[in-house]
């Protein structure tokens with residue numbers, strides 16, 4: 001993402017809606033007949049914290065993974081911790097299912113759980129073995145602090161708050177990795193195929209399955225965010241920012257081999 005792109009998307013989205021679904025707090029919009037009504041979308045969360053989002057998507061770990069220069073030990077450390085991370089994230093989607101009151105919310109949670117269990121974790125275990133990490137080793141791994149901090153933050157946010165709080169806490173994960181794969185594919189420095197030992201990682205996140213899960217998560221969030229007040233949006237923004245910063249720490253953990 002260029003700086004100009006970031007700037008041009010920093011405005012909150014305003015839409016003139018023909019229906020009345022946003023008007024349930026009459027005093028919030030005193031001149032509502034004359035003015036465009038503000039509604040929120042997922043992009044507004046990213047645009048509320050552009051520096052954090054960019055630092056996550058375009059992190060040094062990501063660039064090095066894209067151009068193939070990443071240290072193999074850093075990647076192996078990251079892969080092991082990501083296995084532990086994915087197990088906790090699967091639990092978080094199960095919590096989303098538990099917190100769902102409608103069939104469509106249940107399906108959305110199921111889709112997230114399925115993307116993690118069937119697509120990511122499956123591939124992840126095979127991928128780990130190609131990098132010399134056995135399932136037995138994975139089963140014995142201690143969690144690094146960055147893994148503990150991020151996953152337990154998401155689970156706690158979901159337990160404390162409602163379904164939307166939980167999905168917003170999960171969104172940097174679901175949306176970020178899909179966006180990272182797409183961003184890498186726009187960069188000249190990125191090497192694909194046999195020239196890059198990390199090519200299969202990019203392949204996993206550019207895959208139709210993952211990209212579709214990401215789009216469906218964005219669509220669900222857009223629908224929910226359309227109805228929130230500015231105050232509620234601010235609260236959700238803080239959750240989004242925290243989770244994005246914890247993603248940055250996760251990359252740092254990989255680079256520094258920290259435990």
Ligand SMILES: Cc1ncc(CO)c(N)n1
Nearest residue numbers: 082085172173174177250
């Ligand atoms: C740390 C982290 N964030 C996001 C994803 C994508 O699911 C992942 N596998 N690991």
